[in-house]
Amino acid sequence: MNLTLRVWRQKNAGDPGRMVEYPATGIIPDMSFLEMLDVVNEGLIAKGEEPIAFDSDCREGICGTCSLVINGIAHGGQRGTTCCQLHMRFFKDGDVITIEPWRAKGFPVLRDLVTDRGAFDRIVQSGGFISVNTGGTPDANALPVSKVDSDRAMDAAACIGCGACVAACKNASAMLFVAAKVSHLAQLPQGKVERTQRVTNMVKQMDVEGFGNCTVTGSCEAVCPKEISLDFIAQMNREYGRAILKGTK
Amino acid sequence: MILDSKIPSGPLAQKWEKHKFDMKLVNPANKRKFEVIVVGSGLAGASAAATMAELGYQVKCFCFQDSPRRAHSIAAQGGINAAKNYQNDGDSVHRLFYDTIKGGDFRAREANVYRLAQVSVNIIDQCVAQGVPFAREYGGLLTNRSFGGAQVSRTFYARGQTGQQLLLGAYQALSRQIGNGNVKMYPRTEMLDVVVVDGHAKGIVVRDLVTGEISAHAGDAVVLATGGYGNVFYLSTNARGCNVTATWRAYKKGAAFANPCYTQIHPTCIPVSGDHQSKLTLMSESLRNDGRVWAPKKKGDTRRPDQIPEDERDYFLERKYPSFGNLAPRDISSRAAKEACDEGRGVGPGGLGVYLDFADAIKRLGEETVRERYGNLFQMYEKITGEDAYKTPMRIYPAVHYTMGGTWVDYNLMSSVPGLFVIGEANFSDHGANRLGASALMQGLADGYFILPYTIGNYFASEKQPKPNLAHPEFKKALESVEAMTKRLLSINGKRSVTSFHRELGKLIWDKCGMARTQQSLKEALARIPELRAEFWKNVKVTGDNSNLNQDLEAAGRVADFLEFGELLCLDALTREESCGGHFRVEHQQPDGEAKRDDEHFSFVSAWEYQGPGKTPLLHKEPLVYEEVHMSTRSYK
Numbered sequence: 001m002n003l004t005l006r007v008w009r010q011k012n013a014g015d016p017g018r019m020v021e022y023p024a025t026g027i028i029p030d031m032s033f034l035e036m037l038d039v040v041n042e043g044l045i046a047k048g049e050e051p052i053a054f055d056s057d058c059r060e061g062i063c064g065t066c067s068l069v070i071n072g073i074a075h076g077g078q079r080g081t082t083c084c085q086l087h088m089r090f091f092k093d094g095d096v097i098t099i100e101p102w103r104a105k106g107f108p109v110l111r112d113l114v115t116d117r118g119a120f121d122r123i124v125q126s127g128g129f130i131s132v133n134t135g136g137t138p139d140a141n142a143l144p145v146s147k148v149d150s151d152r153a154m155d156a157a158a159c160i161g162c163g164a165c166v167a168a169c170k171n172a173s174a175m176l177f178v179a180a181k182v183s184h185l186a187q188l189p190q191g192k193v194e195r196t197q198r199v200t201n202m203v204k205q206m207d208v209e210g211f212g213n214c215t216v217t218g219s220c221e222a223v224c225p226k227e228i229s230l231d232f233i234a235q236m237n238r239e240y241g242r243a244i245l246k247g248t249k
Numbered sequence: 250m251i252l253d254s255k256i257p258s259g260p261l262a263q264k265w266e267k268h269k270f271d272m273k274l275v276n277p278a279n280k281r282k283f284e285v286i287v288v289g290s291g292l293a294g295a296s297a298a299a300t301m302a303e304l305g306y307q308v309k310c311f312c313f314q315d316s317p318r319r320a321h322s323i324a325a326q327g328g329i330n331a332a333k334n335y336q337n338d339g340d341s342v343h344r345l346f347y348d349t350i351k352g353g354d355f356r357a358r359e360a361n362v363y364r365l366a367q368v369s370v371n372i373i374d375q376c377v378a379q380g381v382p383f384a385r386e387y388g389g390l391l392t393n394r395s396f397g398g399a400q401v402s403r404t405f406y407a408r409g410q411t412g413q414q415l416l417l418g419a420y421q422a423l424s425r426q427i428g429n430g431n432v433k434m435y436p437r438t439e440m441l442d443v444v445v446v447d448g449h450a451k452g453i454v455v456r457d458l459v460t461g462e463i464s465a466h467a468g469d470a471v472v473l474a475t476g477g478y479g480n481v482f483y484l485s486t487n488a489r490g491c492n493v494t495a496t497w498r499a500y501k502k503g504a505a506f507a508n509p510c511y512t513q514i515h516p517t518c519i520p521v522s523g524d525h526q527s528k529l530t531l532m533s534e535s536l537r538n539d540g541r542v543w544a545p546k547k548k549g550d551t552r553r554p555d556q557i558p559e560d561e562r563d564y565f566l567e568r569k570y571p572s573f574g575n576l577a578p579r580d581i582s583s584r585a586a587k588e589a590c591d592e593g594r595g596v597g598p599g600g601l602g603v604y605l606d607f608a609d610a611i612k613r614l615g616e617e618t619v620r621e622r623y624g625n626l627f628q629m630y631e632k633i634t635g636e637d638a639y640k641t642p643m644r645i646y647p648a649v650h651y652t653m654g655g656t657w658v659d660y661n662l663m664s665s666v667p668g669l670f671v672i673g674e675a676n677f678s679d680h681g682a683n684r685l686g687a688s689a690l691m692q693g694l695a696d697g698y699f700i701l702p703y704t705i706g707n708y709f710a711s712e713k714q715p716k717p718n719l720a721h722p723e724f725k726k727a728l729e730s731v732e733a734m735t736k737r738l739l740s741i742n743g744k745r746s747v748t749s750f751h752r753e754l755g756k757l758i759w760d761k762c763g764m765a766r767t768q769q770s771l772k773e774a775l776a777r778i779p780e781l782r783a784e785f786w787k788n789v790k791v792t793g794d795n796s797n798l799n800q801d802l803e804a805a806g807r808v809a810d811f812l813e814f815g816e817l818l819c820l821d822a823l824t825r826e827e828s829c830g831g832h833f834r835v836e837h838q839q840p841d842g843e844a845k846r847d848d849e850h851f852s853f854v855s856a857w858e859y860q861g862p863g864k865t866p867l868l869h870k871e872p873l874v875y876e877e878v879h880m881s882t883r884s885y886k
């Protein structure tokens with residue numbers, strides 16, 4: 001396959017950045033999208049040019065590091081798939097492919113396709129946990145949890161924190177990410193103790209970080225590689241409403 | 250260097266309790282006066298950093314990823330072992346201990362393994378309290394499954410994402426301490442050197458991967474939780490960023506490296522599809538519960554699998570190991586697949602693959618049941634290969650997955666450099682020559698939550714070391730050497746890319762020191778690696794500069810270390826004249842082709858001490874003394 005790539009290049013946070021066109025030749029359909037970029041980068045290095053910087057680590061769809069907007073769609077448009085698991089057989093010979101970083105105020109670009117997602121960490125630091133110290137915990141079977149609750153908590157906990165939901169949202173809202181964590185913990189008896197304070201703090205931090213509001217367009221759910229359901233946003237709103245009624249600050 | 254394992258006296262089952270009592274304590278008000286540096290934020294690093302911060306220590310935690318939540322622990326699929334005996338099937342601490350020792354082919358330290366089995370039960374309690382959504386029964390209690398090498402069901406799991414959920418639990422505990430101000434987190438920061446002052450680890454030198462700034466950090470102790478070295482093979486199931494740099498540079502500062510030749514090759518991975526391949530993907534061990542492994546009987550048989558009649562197929566695991574069949578342990582299954590391919594009976598591109606066939610299972614159980622059990626894995630397989638495993642057998646081939654070797658540590662998890670602790674996959678201590686499934690997560694969390702936080706206090710309380718001082722000349726020296734290496738890498742401006750060197754090294758190690766090793770192959774590797782290294786330092790091309798994010802430069806430093814480490818790996822494999830676990834020396838096998846261990850001459854840990862550039866490292870032997878278990882030959886026939 002021979003393709004044309006239009007890639008966002010930006011030397012650092014201070015550089016205005018621009019789209020640059022590169023040919024990608026001799027691409028094999030069995031390559032992953034990131035391996036295709038590896039090939040292009042090897043070609044750039046051979047010419048003495050700086051390779052395209054992009055984030056990736058596990059390359060099996062679980063670490064949440066890779067983060068490319070491909071042809072305008074976060075992770076490229078194959079349902080339930082991170083871009084590291086997107087393969088070139090998904091494209092056609094001769095395609096022109098546009099590759100951009102996550103675009104959101106909360107995720108400043110560090111270089112080329114690499115963004116700073118530290119905002120997500122800070123949201124978790126504001127309350128996305130259960131406050132237990134190591135040791136002194138009761139036996140794991142001392143507190144039965146219904147399978148329904150446990151499974152639903154797991155559905156929410158499957159979030160890999162990649163940020164595609166923010167990148168896809170026209171408001172750059174982080175609601176799906178925050179909702180997944182709030183719902184995971186609120187669903188379990190262990191997490192219920194702190195539920196009002198948790199949701200209040202996390203929503204506050206989400207706003208501080210510059211993420212927009214949710215207008216329920218559902219684009220986040222459509223691109224989520226773990227197919228986290230929009231229902232969790234509803235659950236978070238209920239949690240938040242509950243916290244307001246309880247006067248949590 | 251004198252290696253003292255510091256194993257406490259007394260009966261095996263009481264060693265840890267006794268040791269906990271004997272260790273000196275730091276009073277709660279004094280803990281805040283100690284600063285601990287933790288490098289790595291996977292299961293071991295995050296759990297250690299969080300727990301030490303809870304205790305009151307001042308903690309700084311560093312990771313090269315963009316967030317501590319991305320460490321490679323996240324990719325573990327299957328589960329975590331614990332001797333809870335919730336299934337009432339006869340499990341116990343002693344049984345988990347014994348299975349682990351036997352699985353490791355009697356090459357692990359007995360006292361460490363026993364302690365691991367003891368604290369395994371606390372790990373599950375801790376994780377449940379944190380909100381880890383382990384799988385449950387309808388009655389609300391936790392459920393278990395079984396894994397290779399065990400006859401009881403003791404594996405706890407969270408769908409196929411156990412590593413992810415455990416890591417998120419530890420990450421959340423860590424995040425809580427970051428939010429409280431007890432841990433200062435440094436993401437996108439890579440450790441490039443350990444600073445040793447008067448024989449004690451007193452700090453590290455790091456590079457900020459965004460700005461390129463190189464800086465030093467002082468601490469009363471340094472903890473490395475930096476994972477394994479599987480990427481020395483270039484292609485492995487490890488994440489792209491996994492590297493040996495932290496433990497290697499610690500080795501060059503005096504921390505002995507133990508058993509590097511113990512590498513685990515996992516039998517069921519998706520085969521390499523071409524030269525472009527950047528990593529290999531694991532297909533969970535659980536697939537072998539229902540899939541049958543086979544290769545054509547005829548050499549060079551290029552027919553489609555459905556056109557090969559039953560009597561022309563060789564179900565080699567069932568043939569060779571009738572009592573374990575397709576569930577033979579990892580090292581043994583991997584070697585059997587390699588043998589079939591070596592005989593020219595491999596399938597797929599390059600003949601490097603065997604079939605994992607579900608046709609019988611689908612006939613017996615129906616496609617729906619198979620889909621329920623393994624649907625996500627079949628889907629992953631299809632994404633990568635474009636093939637439908639419900640219709641045609643999967644093609645699988647062994648791949649490097651885990652490394653049992655690592656920095657030598659004593660019972661307190663302290664390396665041969667006082668004040669430098671090493672935990673998780675980065676150390677060598679618990680898995681011997683072969684790790685059992687679902688035991689890596691257990692060890693990472695045991696070290697981080699329940700062992701290191703105790704033993705580090707003992708170091709502080711008994712050593713009474715002077716406070717670390719950034720002004721000490723050793724810090725300046727370390728900074729200068731890191732800066733010089735960075736400058737040198739950027740100035741070579743040769744013709745070959747960093748990746749091309751890594752690929753060549755990986756292929757060499759895989760061919761010469763992979764699933765089967767011979768004296769000759771190892772000698773060839775030992776001759777070739779220094780040449781390749783010399784070429785690297787003459788001809789590598791590293792683009793860009795040091796004042797911006799530069800992934801090429803990051804990779805160059807890691808590959809430079811792999812080019813040195815690879816030599817130690819092969820040297821260790823050459824000197825271990827026996828076959829055990831993941832280390833198979835062709836010269837040492839039973840008449841039927843099984844591994845032949847030599848307890849009389851090789852019942853020891855090989856710990857290598859650095860002697861300076863270009864010099865052969867010095868081998869120290871820590872004898873393995875078994876008080877409780879009787880060493881026997883592993884048989885799975």
